[in-house]
Amino acid sequence: MRIDVITIFPGYLAPLREALLGRAIAAGLVDLDVHDLRDWTHDVHQAVDDAPYGGGPGMVMRPQVWGEALDAVLARDARTPRIVVPTPAGRPFTQATAQEWAGAERLLFACGRYEGIDQRVVDDARGRGLPVDEVSIGDYVLVGGEAAVLVMVEAVVRLLPGVLGNPASAEQDSFSDGLLEGPAYTRPETWRGLAVPEVLRSGNHAAIARWRRDRALERTAQRRPDLLAALPERALDKADRAF
C-alpha cells in the first residue's frame, strides 16, 4: 500500500515512522510519503489560506494551492488513490472504514487546517471521478486533520497482512463481533490484593469462552448500548440472551 499525506505540518506525521508502523514501512509493506503543501505556493509569503466568503470565523484553505498539490502528488504514482479528507463534518470513521481502506492499493490524506479546505477541491476531485471520503474520527473538534490521519493510518495499517505479529488480535478486535472486548489479565495471579478471575485459570475453555462473552456483553450494555441495539438478530445466541 502506498500512503501519501499532504499537510502544512509534515513534522506532525513523524510518529508514523516509529514502532509498528515504522517497521511496516521498513518491511516494504507500506510506502509513506509526506508532502508539505507550501511546496505548491508561489508567493513569497507561501499563503495557503484566505478569508471565508460570506464571513464567519477564521480562514479557509485556498483551492489553487490544494489543486496543484493534489495533481502533483496524484501524478507520482499510477495507482488511483482513495482521497481522504478529515473533517468534523465527515462520515464517521469506524473499524468497517479501516477494513475497507485496508484493501485499497493507495490512500492520499489531505490534511486541512484553519477552518478547513475550500469545498471546490473535493468537488473538483469527485468531478474527475476520484473517490473522496470526507471522514470524522469523532464528535469533537481538532485544530487540523493531522492527528486524525495518525489515528486512521494506524487503524488501517495494522490490518495489512504481515504488519501485526499476531493477526488473531485483529480478528478479535473490538467491534469485529459487534461487541466491546472484556477485561484482560496476566501474571501475577494476585496483585495488590486483586485476584485474576478463577475461571481464566481453570483450563476449561468452554467456560472461559462463555465468561469472556458475558463480560463483553456486560461491558457493551453498560458503555455502548448503541452497539448492542445495532447487533443483527442472529448475532446473539440463546446463552447470550440469558445473560
Ligand SMILES: Nc1cc(-c2ccc3ccn(Cc4ccc(CN5CCCC5)cc4)c3c2)n[nH]1
Ligand atoms: N473528527 C474531527 C476532525 C477534525 C478536523 C479535521 C480537519 C480539520 C481542518 C481544520 N480543522 C479545524 C476546524 C474545522 C472546522 C471547524 C468548524 N467551523 C465552524 C464554522 C466553519 C468551520 C472548526 C475547526 C479540522 C478539524 N476535528 N474533529
